[in-house]
Amino acid sequence: MATERLDKILAHHGFGTRKYVKKVCHEGLVFINGKMVTDPGAHVDISSDKLTIDGEEIKLQHDLYIMMNKCKDVVCANKDGEHRTVFDLIDEGLRHKFLGGDLHCMGRLDIDTEGLLILTTDGQLTHRLLAPKTHVPKTYAVGLRDSLTQEQKNEYVEIFKKGFWVDREQNESGFDCKPSELVWISDENKKQAENSSGKADCLLTIYEGKYHQVKRMFAQMKNEVVYLKRVKMGALSLDPKIKLGEYRELTEHEIEILSQES
CATH class of the missing domain: 3.10.290.10 (RNA-binding S4 domain)
Structure with missing residues (x-):
């Protein structure tokens, strides 16, 4: 009790x-x-x-768990003097301090990245899920500047599967990218990216969270990411019914799914 x-x-x-x-x-x-x-x-x-x-x-609750379909042009910060934040999208009645703590983002998405964002007051769960040793997989729908031949697509898949070096970006050091899973969108897996408005060419699953990682991985392949949307975190998928910029509270089952990842 x-x-x-x-x-x-x-x-x-x-x-x-x-x-x-x-x-x-x-x-x-x-x-x-x-x-x-x-x-x-x-x-x-x-x-x-x-x-x-x-x-x-x-309504009594110790912690709050929110699934948001983040839109572009908002930042994952409590305050920003230049842009709207994801907290500006949330009803003021949910922004008070809960017994579990303050509402915060479980990880971040860049200002031009859409998709699955979890906001919660559960600091312990956030810490466990974001710890480097946890390696929670994150799947992104990716749209690319350059179209590729089937041979080039196969080459990308093999390179990503093995892992490769990613060059430094400005003040960020280069790093050895861990093996990842790249799947080109076809009729069979189109449903997983169905809320990407047809802008995605592939689905990429990574197991770490380096700065601008997905963009830098494709830049290393001499290509450019022109559309990016997170569609899955661990076993939790973005609810396609949630429109861009909208959100809902997680169900008990979804909270359990996240907890099992850690």
Whole structure:
């Protein structure tokens, strides 16, 4: 049974300071399972208790998990003086501090990259999934500047499968790219990239997260990425029903899928 103090819960659910919460309790406006509670230090079972404030039921949750279909031209940052951020796309009612902590991005996508982005308050899960030793696979739908012959496509697949050296980019060092999986889009796998608006030529799965990695990998092949969308993280796929710039909370099953990756 996971319990938390009433004043802590209300403070983290946007009801002001603990001093204000104490006042609300003393005014007889707080009920747990239909029973008035005047003690702000009372313990609440987050998983089963029903909490109401002045007749309004409060949704109790320790952590928040969001799946977003990130659009271009927004950045994965809390604040940015030049661009909109992914947090600007989220309803203000979800931006308060939860019991688990502050809402943050589980990894980042570049400003011109679309697709699957997880935002959560669960710092422990984020740490486990992003740890270098975890090697959670991430799949991207990629559109390329140059069209290729079948022979060239086969060559790309073999090179990516073995891993190869990627040159430095500005202040970022070069690195030995780990083996990855490159699949050219055909009628058989088109569904996996169906929400890429027909802009993707291939699906690339990588097992690390270097700076601008996908773009730099294809640049090493003398080609250029002109469209990039993350469609999968581990076993969790982007819900094709989520439109660009929109989001929804993860289901319990999806949270379990992510947790199993770590």
